[in-house]
Amino acid sequence: MLIQKPKGTYDILPEKAFQRTFLENKIRKIFYDFNYSEIRTPTFEKTSLFKRGIGEETDIVSKEMYTFNENEFTLKPEMTAPVVRAYLENSLYNESPLQKLFYITNMFRRERPQAGRFREFSQFGAEAIGSSDYLSDVEMILLADSILKNFGIKDVAIKINTIGTIAERNIYLEEFRKYLSGHLPELSPDSQRRFEKNPLRILDTKSEKDLQILAEAPVLYEYLNESTKENFEKILSALRSLNLNFITDYKLVRGFDYYTSTTFEFISDSLGAQNSLFGGGRYDLLIDQLGGKPTPAIGFAAGIERLMMILENGNFEFPSEKKLKLFIVTMNEESKNLALRLISDLRNKNLRCEMDFLNRSLKSQMKEANRQNAEYVIVIGEEEIRTNKAKLKKMSDGSELEISDISDLNSEILN
RNA sequence: GCGGGUAUAGCUCAGUAGGUAGAGCGUCAGAUUGUGGUUCUGAAUGUCACGGGUUCGAUCCCCGUUACUCGCCCCA
Numbered sequence: 001m002l003i004q005k006p007k008g009t010y011d012i013l014p015e016k017a018f019q020r021t022f023l024e025n026k027i028r029k030i031f032y033d034f035n036y037s038e039i040r041t042p043t044f045e046k047t048s049l050f051k052r053g054i055g056e057e058t059d060i061v062s063k064e065m066y067t068f069n070e071n072e073f074t075l076k077p078e079m080t081a082p083v084v085r086a087y088l089e090n091s092l093y094n095e096s097p098l099q100k101l102f103y104i105t106n107m108f109r110r111e112r113p114q115a116g117r118f119r120e121f122s123q124f125g126a127e128a129i130g131s132s133d134y135l136s137d138v139e140m141i142l143l144a145d146s147i148l149k150n151f152g153i154k155d156v157a158i159k160i161n162t163i164g165t166i167a168e169r170n171i172y173l174e175e176f177r178k179y180l181s182g183h184l185p186e187l188s189p190d191s192q193r194r195f196e197k198n199p200l201r202i203l204d205t206k207s208e209k210d211l212q213i214l215a216e217a218p219v220l221y222e223y224l225n226e227s228t229k230e231n232f233e234k235i236l237s238a239l240r241s242l243n244l245n246f247i248t249d250y251k252l253v254r255g256f257d258y259y260t261s262t263t264f265e266f267i268s269d270s271l272g273a274q275n276s277l278f279g280g281g282r283y284d285l286l287i288d289q290l291g292g293k294p295t296p297a298i299g300f301a302a303g304i305e306r307l308m309m310i311l312e313n314g315n316f317e318f319p320s321e322k323k324l325k326l327f328i329v330t331m332n333e334e335s336k337n338l339a340l341r342l343i344s345d346l347r348n349k350n351l352r353c354e355m356d357f358l359n360r361s362l363k364s365q366m367k368e369a370n371r372q373n374a375e376y377v378i379v380i381g382e383e384e385i386r387t388n389k390a391k392l393k394k395m396s397d398g399s400e401l402e403i404s405d406i407s408d409l410n411s412e413i414l415n
Numbered sequence: 416g417c418g419g420g421u422a423u424a425g426c427u428c429a430g431u432a433g434g435u436a437g438a439g440c441g442u443c444a445g446a447u448u449g450u451g452g453u454u455c456u457g458a459a460u461g462u463c464a465c466g467g468g469u470u471c472g473a474u475c476c477c478c479g480u481u482a483c484u485c486g487c488c489c490c491a
Binding site for chain 2: 374
């Protein structure tokens with residue numbers, strides 16, 4: 001073994017690849033049902049797109065991007081900024097005031113890999129650009145929830161919060177900082193660092209002592225305007241009337257700079273430390289920030305590897321790839337040539353067929369047919385070639401059917 | 416960037432109180448010369464992660480490196 005895969009990447013071998021395709025198609029179907037349309041963007045973008053979009057100070061931009069060509073380009077570490085870029089560059093707002101877009105794609109972040117985290121990973125997500133209506137928030141959460149339900153996933157907690165407008169947040173942050181500065185030495189080292197960089201994220205702490213200090217801290221929600229709170233309550237009551245189970249979590253804050261007001265997260269216990277399955281929220285400032293007219297928008301992203309992990313832990317039954325219609329067992333050169341012609345015909349009729357390419361014994365070929373889950377087997381030897389008759393063997397019960405004309409297999413197998 | 420754990424066959428793992436290794440599964444072949452699944456028999460495959468040290472001798476003990484893995488940070 002001379003060369004190994006790069007750290008944090010993984011090979012998707014045939015069995016898993018089949019499952020992934022199945023999963024992606026199922027997700028795609030749900031997006032279409034919600035009237036979202038697929039969008040694909042380049043694997044890399046101008047580095048400045050992510051600096052402006054995600055925020056220069058975030059961990060992702062400051063130290064986790066794969067950047068090349070003298071920092072000009074970067075492998076996409078997330079999809080919201082590229083989607084918005086494509087939205088603006090192609091003037092999609094002129095086609096319809098509300099664009100509902102989804103994507104399923106891989107992305108790249110140079111983090112330390114661990115359970116549920118890779119350097120090349122895949123996400124699917126949706127972006128609804130153009131509506132500030134609270135029902136747009138509701139639909140987005142319903143969409144995410146619907147995907148989970150379609151896979152029969154139950155043990156996922158939905159957390160919802162609003163972090164208000166920038167103006168509201170700034171007023172709060174001033175008070176929050178004032179309060180914390182009195183407790184600074186008692187805070188965990190992590191939180192002390194956040195105090196300088198991104199104080200809001202201190203709310204996300206896991207430290208017991210921090211939580212005690214936070215218990216007395218001012219609460220963001222109380223600093224929001226009436227209209228913001230009202231809008232949030234409308235979202236919640238709409239979700240309630242749809243019988244969606246969720247919890248409001250005033251401490252839910254997300255890492256990217258572009259989030260405003262509504263934020264939400266779907267959490268699962270069966271994911272290890274990286275327990276977030278879906279994450280999303282409103283980003284009403286991003287489009288303006290990237291040079292467009294101020295346009296409200298909301299979206300979410302979900303990790304495919306994490307979804308796969310949950311499905312595997314939950315023993316989700318993926319369909320199996322192996323369902324060969326027919327395996328033709330051959331005995332000699334002449335029968336091989338005939339078999340190749342026969343399976344070519346059947347393949348042209350979209351039937352999955354196979355024959356031996358290893359010059360193996362009859363017994364071995366039978367075993368191979370069995371291993372590949374062939375529905376039928378035909379043995380073609382000298383006798384069959386001479387009489388142009390053969391036996392079609394059904395592998396599930398061993399029954400055999402006489403075929404009067406070998407070159408006319410199709411109708412017999414198809415029924 | 417910082418911590419913990421692990422490294423033996425394709426896979427899961429055992430093992431040697433230091434004398435260069437095994438099991439199960441899988442793969443391949445055969446069980447009187449044209450019919451699979453069950454059963455039985457047999458076979459192949461390891462520089463025991465890499466480099467150094469101790470030793471007559473290291474897969475085993477010590478040091479280092481690398482990889483993998485779990486966690487912190489951050490996030491999907």
